[in-house]
Amino acid sequence: MSVESAAPSRSNPRRAPAKPGSQSALRQSNEQRIVQALATGGPQTQAELARQTGLSTATVSNIVRGMSRSGTVTTSPTTSSGRRALSVALNDDGSVAVGIDIGRRHLRVVLAGPDYRVLGEEAIALKAGHTAAEGLDAAAELLDRLLAEQGIPRSSVLGAGIGIPGPIDRRSGTVVQGAILPEWVGINILETFGKRLGIPVFIDNDANLGALAQVTWGPHSSVENLIFVKVGSGIGAGLILNGSLYYGNVGITGELGHMTINEHGLICRCGNRGCLETVASTSTMISLLQRTTDRPLMAPDIVRLALRGDTATLRVIDDAGLAIGRAVAHVANLINPELIVLGGSLTDLGDILLDPVRRGLLRHAVPVVGESTTVCMGSLGERAEALGGAAVVLSQPSSILG
Structure with a gap:
């Protein structure tokens, strides 16, 4: 039995992550494109994989050979397209x-x-x-x-x-x-x-x-630079940089919820003052809205009240969204992501939350950064983090899983 801190890669499910920006990282990113294509589209020929992933046929052929040797995929001859070709499928060994x-x-x-x-x-x-x-x-x-x-x-x-x-x-x-x-x-x-x-x-x-789930299970497998923001009782971010999760020195990155938004604001549980969580977490939203009702509120109530058009709820969400947008703008100015994905318990709010986040981003980011960054809701809902956990396991070398 082994226990390890996670170092997931978007690449070959049986290979350890490579240094970002290296040739190995590029290969792993290309491998993940193939894995995602097979996971969503089932068995395909190498020519079909090349068309779907945008990779050259030679690149696909080279990567498939390596994935076949590692046991990630299986290959078999096929004539389904009218000519002899090699069909590629993910290897389901019952694990x-x-x-x-x-x-x-x-x-x-x-x-x-x-x-x-x-x-x-x-x-x-x-x-x-x-x-x-x-x-x-x-x-x-x-x-x-x-x-x-x-x-x-x-x-x-x-x-x-x-x-x-x-x-x-x-x-x-x-x-x-x-x-x-x-x-x-x-x-x-x-x-x-x-x-x-x-x-x-x-x-x-x-x-x-x-x-990790967004680029493994979700529709963003081709995105190399992404910020995932989970909004819940706390607010945290996961950073995909050049195709790999970024961990920093000891693994404590993406603490977006503890970015100072108001230096004269409330004391945060971390000990600092005016953190993003003190103005935009679901706990803060509930605390503000609880003043308007005698009934105990939970995160789903925020969504229910907003979709019903409750004025107070819409204002609380708008203020929170602007604060989140301001925080991610500062991160976007540093790393210039292609995509910002919002996740957590409020994804059903859709544009009710997305619009103020976008406004906050555009207001506080360098114009070219804000205008070139897409903001969207995650498509995996509240299962994203568990799916990411499974992806971590599938990304480990077989020697570790042993």
């Missing part, structure tokens, strides 16, 4: 990757095959303030139930990628100060989960996994 997303009030587990098909999925509610032991027990029980329902033996499980809503020190696999789950701070999640689940475990920040 299963597990993605686990643990939030302040929710738990989601996803099972996925090596062909990137979702085999099973379930989400349950967790009580706020749950301990790491309680969250772990719930995850283990839900995983066992899903495996039993799908008739999948534990021996077929490759490993589990686990997303946590807070900064993870990649050197130790420990949740550090400032997490949405304060009861988890200082606990070595790698060791604890690895022993409890009995399978290889990979740990990462949930926003990083959400970003």
Whole structure:
């Protein structure tokens, strides 16, 4: 059994990530295009893959040979197009990757095959303030139930990628100060989960996994530079730079929620003043709206009230969106992304949230950056982080999964 901090790559599911900007990184990015094409379109000839991915036939042929040797794909002769060709398919060997997303009030587990098909999925509610032991027990029980329902033996499980809503020190696999789950701070999640689940475990920040999901499971596999912003009880970002997740020095990146928006604002849970989370998280929105009703509100109520046209809710969302747009503008000025994807529990708001985010971006970004950056809602909904966890497992070398 092994436990590792996650270092997912968008590339060959059996190869370790390469240094961004290198020839290996370019090859891995091209491999991921082929994986995505096969995952969405099924078996195809190399000529069809070349047309779909925009790669040359020679490049596709070279990459497919390597992927075939590693066991990522299988090839077989075909005459379906009227002439003899080589059909390429993702190799489904019966193994299963597990993605686990643990939030302040929710738990989601996803099972996925090596062909990137979702085999099973379930989400349950967790009580706020749950301990790491309680969250772990719930995850283990839900995983066992899903495996039993799908008739999948534990021996077929490759490993589990686990997303946590807070900064993870990649050197130790420990949740550090400032997490949405304060009861988890200082606990070595790698060791604890690895022993409890009995399978290889990979740990990462949930926003990083959400970003990975957008370019692995979502429609953005060809995007090389992307910011994924998860808006929930906290606000975090995952950064895809030159085709790879960016981790920085010790893995604590994308803490967008702790960017100062108002230096005279409220004290944040991180100890700073006026952080983005104090003006734009769902917790803040609920706190503001709670003054208008005696009924306890939850994040889904924000969506319900907004879609109903509630004036106070629309104003709260507009203010939050402008603040988020301002924050991502500062990041966009630094990295010049092609795409900014919003995820989390408010994706059903659509343009109600997107419009103020776009206005904030255009107001605070360098004009050419703001105008050339697309802002959209994620298409994977609240399952993105769990899908990203499964993608982490599928990206690991077989020697690690061993």
